[in-house]
Amino acid sequence: MKEPIEGIFLKKINYSDYTNILYIYTSEYGILSFIQKCKKKNNSNALLVPLNIVDITFRYAENKNFQHIQSINNSYLLFSIRENIYKLHLVQFMADFLYQLITYPQKDKELFDAIKNWTLFLEKASSEYIKLWHIYGLLQLTTYFGIRPTINFSEHTPYFDLQNAAFSNKLSSYSLTKNISYYWAKIFTSNIENLKHITISKNDKNELIQSIINYYSIQTHKTINVNSLPIFQELYT
Numbered sequence: 001m002k003e004p005i006e007g008i009f010l011k012k013i014n015y016s017d018y019t020n021i022l023y024i025y026t027s028e029y030g031i032l033s034f035i036q037k038c039k040k041k042n043n044s045n046a047l048l049v050p051l052n053i054v055d056i057t058f059r060y061a062e063n064k065n066f067q068h069i070q071s072i073n074n075s076y077l078l079f080s081i082r083e084n085i086y087k088l089h090l091v092q093f094m095a096d097f098l099y100q101l102i103t104y105p106q107k108d109k110e111l112f113d114a115i116k117n118w119t120l121f122l123e124k125a126s127s128e129y130i131k132l133w134h135i136y137g138l139l140q141l142t143t144y145f146g147i148r149p150t151i152n153f154s155e156h157t158p159y160f161d162l163q164n165a166a167f168s169n170k171l172s173s174y175s176l177t178k179n180i181s182y183y184w185a186k187i188f189t190s191n192i193e194n195l196k197h198i199t200i201s202k203n204d205k206n207e208l209i210q211s212i213i214n215y216y217s218i219q220t221h222k223t224i225n226v227n228s229l230p231i232f233q234e235l236y237t
Contacts, residue, residue: 009052010099030106034069050095096226111144128196147219153185
């Protein structure tokens, strides 16, 4: 039976001039890969912006590597993200990260809603709110992946340990500096609306992002390499 469901677009692979493979995180089945036939080359590019929220109709085939998409349409018109080069780089970075992290075809409505809500916030947000949007999102995602750290930062426990997922007064090979540890605690415990009040240098932001990626790699036992990260860090952090 064909069914319309909501999804979040993560990645496209051009299989041929008129065939795409789409990786979409769906509200009902988790991440799925779709075969999309295009009548005209690249006729769906406007839809396939990273983290775009779409409505897709297809006939679900259990245990199949690829689903066959019948139709795909925008759920929301994310004009600001499409037209703002900074926001585009932000969603590309997050989509790259999520594509590597979400590997299971299993429903997780809370995770889906979190990604959707962050995307809709970014669409409406002014520049002062989005400078740490991706860092805040990555830290909050730890909860949904079952690797939420213990936020026990204090004067007596100033070092965050990536392996033990908690702050400590002892240094180890997995410890972050006091400065980066502080930003972990500060951003993690902030409300998304308060991000504009946090100031962080470019070098510290780059180090912070890399430490978060390292944390995910250690805690999930996956090697995470975000291809868009070097360009993003060079241009926008």
